[in-house]
Amino acid sequence: MVISKKLFRYLGLMSLILASYGSKAQLYIGLEAGGNQNYLITNISNLVSAEYVPINGFNIAIPIQYKVNDWFALEAAPGLIQKNYQMQRTGFYAGVYQLTKNNYFQVPLTAQFSFGGNKLKGYLDLGGYVAYWASSHIKGAFANALNDQPFGSNYPYYAVTVFDYSTPYRYDEKYQFNSTTDNRLELGLTAGLGISYQACSKCKVFTEFKYYDGLTDLQKKYQQGGVPKYNETGSLSVGFLYSPSFHCKHKKVIRIIHNNIN
Amino acid sequence: MNKLIKNIFFSGTSVALLVALVTTLSSCHKEVSSSNQIGTSYTISYSQIFEDFWNNMNKTYVFWSVDSTNWDRMHTIYAPKFAALDYDSTISNDSISYLAAVYFYRMTKGLTDSHYTLSLNYSGYTIDPALDRKWNNPQFIANLFSDTQLYPDYTTNNYYTLAVDTQPKYLSLANRVIGIDSGLSSILPYKQYLKPSEFYAVSGYITNTNILYFTFSGFSLLSILSDADSASFQAQAAILNFLNQLNNPNLSGVIIDVRGNGGGETADLNFLVGRLISNQIKVGYTRSKNGNGRLDYTPWADAIVSPWAAGTAQKYGLPPVTPFTKPIVVLADGLSASMSELTTMSLKTLPTTIFVGDTTWGANGPLTQNQDYNTGSFNFGNYQNAIETGTPYYYGQVYTSSCMFKYINGKIYEGRGFPPDYDVKVTPSQLFLANNKVDDPQLDKAISLLPH
Numbered sequence: 278m279v280i281s282k283k284l285f286r287y288l289g290l291m292s293l294i295l296a297s298y299g300s301k302a303q304l305y306i307g308l309e310a311g312g313n314q315n316y317l318i319t320n321i322s323n324l325v326s327a328e329y330v331p332i333n334g335f336n337i338a339i340p341i342q343y344k345v346n347d348w349f350a351l352e353a354a355p356g357l358i359q360k361n362y363q364m365q366r367t368g369f370y371a372g373v374y375q376l377t378k379n380n381y382f383q384v385p386l387t388a389q390f391s392f393g394g395n396k397l398k399g400y401l402d403l404g405g406y407v408a409y410w411a412s413s414h415i416k417g418a419f420a421n422a423l424n425d426q427p428f429g430s431n432y433p434y435y436a437v438t439v440f441d442y443s444t445p446y447r448y449d450e451k452y453q454f455n456s457t458t459d460n461r462l463e464l465g466l467t468a469g470l471g472i473s474y475q476a477c478s479k480c481k482v483f484t485e486f487k488y489y490d491g492l493t494d495l496q497k498k499y500q501q502g503g504v505p506k507y508n509e510t511g512s513l514s515v516g517f518l519y520s521p522s523f524h525c526k527h528k529k530v531i532r533i534i535h536n537n538i539n
Numbered sequence: 540m541n542k543l544i545k546n547i548f549f550s551g552t553s554v555a556l557l558v559a560l561v562t563t564l565s566s567c568h569k570e571v572s573s574s575n576q577i578g579t580s581y582t583i584s585y586s587q588i589f590e591d592f593w594n595n596m597n598k599t600y601v602f603w604s605v606d607s608t609n610w611d612r613m614h615t616i617y618a619p620k621f622a623a624l625d626y627d628s629t630i631s632n633d634s635i636s637y638l639a640a641v642y643f644y645r646m647t648k649g650l651t652d653s654h655y656t657l658s659l660n661y662s663g664y665t666i667d668p669a670l671d672r673k674w675n676n677p678q679f680i681a682n683l684f685s686d687t688q689l690y691p692d693y694t695t696n697n698y699y700t701l702a703v704d705t706q707p708k709y710l711s712l713a714n715r716v717i718g719i720d721s722g723l724s725s726i727l728p729y730k731q732y733l734k735p736s737e738f739y740a741v742s743g744y745i746t747n748t749n750i751l752y753f754t755f756s757g758f759s760l761l762s763i764l765s766d767a768d769s770a771s772f773q774a775q776a777a778i779l780n781f782l783n784q785l786n787n788p789n790l791s792g793v794i795i796d797v798r799g800n801g802g803g804e805t806a807d808l809n810f811l812v813g814r815l816i817s818n819q820i821k822v823g824y825t826r827s828k829n830g831n832g833r834l835d836y837t838p839w840a841d842a843i844v845s846p847w848a849a850g851t852a853q854k855y856g857l858p859p860v861t862p863f864t865k866p867i868v869v870l871a872d873g874l875s876a877s878m879s880e881l882t883t884m885s886l887k888t889l890p891t892t893i894f895v896g897d898t899t900w901g902a903n904g905p906l907t908q909n910q911d912y913n914t915g916s917f918n919f920g921n922y923q924n925a926i927e928t929g930t931p932y933y934y935g936q937v938y939t940s941s942c943m944f945k946y947i948n949g950k951i952y953e954g955r956g957f958p959p960d961y962d963v964k965v966t967p968s969q970l971f972l973a974n975n976k977v978d979d980p981q982l983d984k985a986i987s988l989l990p991h
Contacts, residue, residue, distance in 0.1 A: 321831060323598065325910040364829060375829055422825040422905040422942045423842035428809045429851025446840035458834045496832060501611045502597045504831040
């Protein structure tokens with residue numbers, strides 16, 4: 278929480294400083310979408326034959342960019358992002374798993390540093406994000422402790438996997454959040470690299486890779502000795518940005534509006 | 540410049556002091572050699588044993604969602620107490636072992652899991668919170684524990700069976716089959732003390748009725764039936780007689796007596812209850828854990844009992860199966876635990892079943908090896924490995940459920956026991972009369988509820 282306060286303070290201060298360079302500012306709005314891969318970072322080394330694996334998801338956002346000058350812009354990109362992962366068991370227990378698909382409303386706030394030519398530019402994003410864990414879906418299977426095969430069923434002579442002698446319980450359901458355990462607010466840092474192309478005077482297209490590093494535990498601190506869990510997500514997106522007509526210099530816009538009123 | 544040098548000097552000194560302090564403190568914590576540790580040649584401290592135990596419980600115990608024990612508080616209270624054992628040179632090793640056992644006892648005495656047993660292998664102490672609660676329950680003692688003849692030594696005789704076969708009042712001599720395994724040399728009048736390895740079963744008709752009575756000392760029915768050893772033949776005969784008589788068209792009802800039965804193998808659920816049903820029945824739900832968090836649970840899985848597979852009777856040479864529709868009375872009591880309770884609860888989902896007796900023990904969470912669910916039983920405090928074989932030796936071992944069980948009505952009876960439809964309390968003095976005569980009010984009630 279201390280980290281998140283510092284992060285907000287830093288981003289706010291940076292925004293104020295950079296906004297003061299607004300004489301040549303230009304506002305863009307657009308749409309971006311892409312795919313991602315999320316890693317659940319935790320420690321389950323004590324669990325026998327168990328591992329977490331990353332799972333792909335999608336992300337979609339509406340980037341709003343405030344271009345301060347040729348090389349610097351501020352951007353917010355509110356959107357929806359999936360942060361999925363799977364816990365699975367290996368060896369004799371292969372087949373036991375839980376796929377967790379999580380949907381987050383996320384708002385990254387980044388500073389964008391551009392470099393390169395007039396039309397084709399590369400850029401670097403740095404900033405932070407806040408996300409809300411909106412919904413979750415779980416799908417999986419485990420050995421049902423009390424649902425043996427009927428007496429007289431044919432079992433394999435040698436059990437190769439746990440499901441050779443235990444009936445699997447399969448489930449595919451909406452996850453019910455637990456207010457005691459689930460921390461639904463996520464804060465983190467983000468960094469990205471991208472290429473943009475100025476396709477017309479008011480529009481540009483881009484593709485970018487972004488990395489989101491969750492700094493907040495997905496669980497509340499409801500117990501001593503808890504093992505924290507964090508999301509780490511890498512996304513690859515494409516999108517476009519369009520600058521509406523109220524671009525350019527503030528004073529000019531205000532003058533035009535003033536003239537029209539009179 | 541002077542100010543800069545001064546600052547660097549003070550900063551450097553502070554850092555050096557901090558490093559020294561941290562090093563000193565951490566070396567204190569890691570020190571393991573002490574004359575009062577569990578052995579001078581061992582490289583583990585009581586602090587480490589405690590932390591290993593506490594963390595394993597924290598991660599693998601499955602009842603945290605319903606358990607009233609404040610496990611965080613246990614850490615706060617007992618971490619310093621165990622740490623003190625490492626440095627106290629004023630008392631003997633035996634006293635320290637005893638103190639450690641007392642601490643473990645106090646930490647675990649309120650745990651819900653009634654299978655829970657903590658064996659301190661190193662010192663020889665065994666802690667059984669559920670048994671301890673029973674001993675402290677005056678009513679429970681009056682009913683089952685007060686008569687040392689009935690229940691003389693829990694540690695060596697884990698089960699008792701009411702040997703109704705010797706009582707003509709209850710079992711017709713001509714219509715009974717007694718099955719004992721080779722471990723038993725004789726049948727005592729109306730009461731039988733059994734070791735866990737011993738098996739005892741009786742099936743037959745209640746005197747002057749068409750009520751079939753079946754009792755057995757533990758849930759190893761399938762194992763006994765499949766045992767080719769002649770030592771099991773008598774017991775097999777008693778089980779087969781019960782299965783045979785289920786096809787008797789004149790049968791008016793069945794009494795299944797699991798009083799004093801401590802449980803056993805879950806495979807018997809589909810064997811015994813499965814013989815009495817024609818369709819699958821949902822009897823409740825189980826769940827385990829899927830992570831390290833105390834409340835990282837799997838979803839609830841349906842607990843299902845299935846009827847015998849088609850053709851099973853012929854395949855195993857068992858009596859043929861006809862649909863069973865007659866009324867059933869289950870007799871269970873405070874010493875009916877685990878599979879006895881699951882059997883009672885499963886049969887109780889049938890509209891034809893009545894439960895007579897006393898509230899059961901309250902240990903119905905299924906158990907299996909830890910790695911099956913990464914929950915349940917575990918060893919802690921690895922203090923030594925055998926030099927030649929590498930076999931690890933542990934300070935203690937916890938025996939605990941791998942899953943929670945929730946009954947079909949949504950209630951969890953772990954730690955509380957399953958209540959009967961007809962609560963009939965029995966004290967040993969009521970049960971055992973002069974001249975080896977007995978009067979069994981629970982069995983009398985069961986008989987009265989069935990058509991003769």
